[in-house]
Amino acid sequence: MMRVLGPVLTAHYLAAFTALGMPVFMPRVLGALAPDAPAWLAGALYVLPTVCTALTATTWGRLADRYGRRLSLLRAQLGLALGFAMAGFAPHLGWFVLALAIQGTCGGSLAAANAYLATQFGRDGSLARALDWTQFSARLAMVSAPALLGLAMAWGSPQALYRYLALLPLVAFAVTLCLPRDDGHATHAATRATAPAWRDWLGLLGVQFLFYFAMVVTFPYFVPYAERLGVTRDATAGLLYSLPHLVYLVALPWWRGAAMAPDRPLLLGLGVFSLACLAHAMAPSPAWIVAARLLYGAGMLLALGGLNRALGQRAAGGHAGHVFGLFDACGKWAGAAGGVAAGALVSRIDLAAPFVAAALAGLAAVATAALVFRPLKRSLHVPASDT
Structure with missing residues (x-):
């Protein structure tokens, strides 16, 4: 397993480190490249690659299945x-905007990595476990990239870092060249065989959208919210922000959920996550926030594990590229909606409002999972074309 999974995770971490590190510093990059740019432009450019990926992910997925x-x-x-x-x-500035659009349009390394893993692992739980580890590499990049690039800012201009970071995907490219080849093998028969399961797919997409929206809506204004509760140091606020991802990194190697039915960790994780978001909104002190962040991380681990198990049971076969492209696009649209919603909620209500919205979205995801996946669990079957 590690002969394939190790290189895929290495390549994915390098790509994720590249993509996730610099958006945090977008205002600083714009300040050097276009000092007269309006303040709202930083937010728009922050989400531009995400929107471009959302628009193109399903097309790239279909092409991956074919070629x-x-x-x-x-x-x-x-x-x-x-x-x-x-x-x-x-x-x-115009050239920079074009570069961000190309980054998003031609990117999508997480969906591509997951689709490749679907050609190497099957429905016996090994694919689900592999998907857990691609989430691990993404969380590791999310924690490490902003901190390390923040230190690197002292060495030169923020824009110059883009040049050095461009080398990391090239290293990932070289690593990927060493992986076994796969053949595109999506067929019309395979597509027809999966058609009856589209009600199941729509339910999974609904949970994916609601859960990712709930996560992202809490991101943009977490640091100001922590400061309002009395967290005075930037380093402490940053650590609290990263704490759920650290929980995922520490707990995943010890979590053995490969044999579980997907509804169990999914429903439990979404419930715990929703409770954690409510705890954030009601937090009276920084100590309360620590407990809420730990609970948030536990819910995220279980919910992502449940989604990965549901995908692992359904995504093997000739349509994996389309499936993971579709789910990546859904997550990207949810993230863009979450970012917009966070700004609107904070400007019109207060800094706690995004956590209330996240709790409501999480509860809606629980209801969707309970109503759609549990009845279908009894009738889930493997299409004859994939055996």
Whole structure:
């Protein structure tokens, strides 16, 4: 397993480190590249690659099914390298915006990596466990990239970092070249065989959208909210922000949920997550926030594990690229909606409002999972074309 999974995770971490590290510093990059740019532009450019990925992910997924998932993974890594190199050498704002659009349009390394893993692992639980580990590499990049790049800011201009970061996807490209080839093998018969399961897919997409919206809506204004509760140091606020992801990183190697039916960790995780979001909204002190962040991390671990098990049971076969592209696009649209909603809620209500919205979205995801997945669990079958 590790002969394939190890290189995939290494390549994915390098790509995720590249993509997740710099958006945090977008205001600083714009301040150097276009000092007269309006303040709202930083937020718009923050979500531009995400929106571009959402618009193109399903198309790339279909092409991956036809021409090969490893080829699609190589494409995502080269697209990320090209976008970052263009951003690093951008002479003006228009060129920089084009670079971000290319980064998002040609990227999508998580969906491409998961689709490739679906060609190497099956429905016996090994694919679900592999998907857990790609989430691990994403969380590791989310925790490490902003901190390490923040330190690197002292060495030169923020825009120059884009040039150096463009080298990391190229290293990922070289690692991916060493992986076994796969053949695109989506057929009309395979597509027809999966048609009866679209009600199941729509339910999974609904849970994916609600859960990712709930996570992202809490991100943009967490640090100001922590400061309002009395957290005075930036380092402490940053640690509290990262704490749920650290819980995932520490707990995943010890969690053995591969044999579980997906509804159990999914329903429990979404419930715990919703409770944690309510605890954030009602927090009277920083100590309360620590407990809420730990609970948030536990709910995130279980919910993502449940989603991965549901996908692992359904995504093997000739349509995996389309499936993971579709789910990646759904998550990206949810993230964009969450970012917009966070700004609207804070400006019109207060800093606690995003956590209330997250709790409501989490409870809606619980209801969706309970109503859609539990009845279908009894009738789940493997299409004959995939045996």
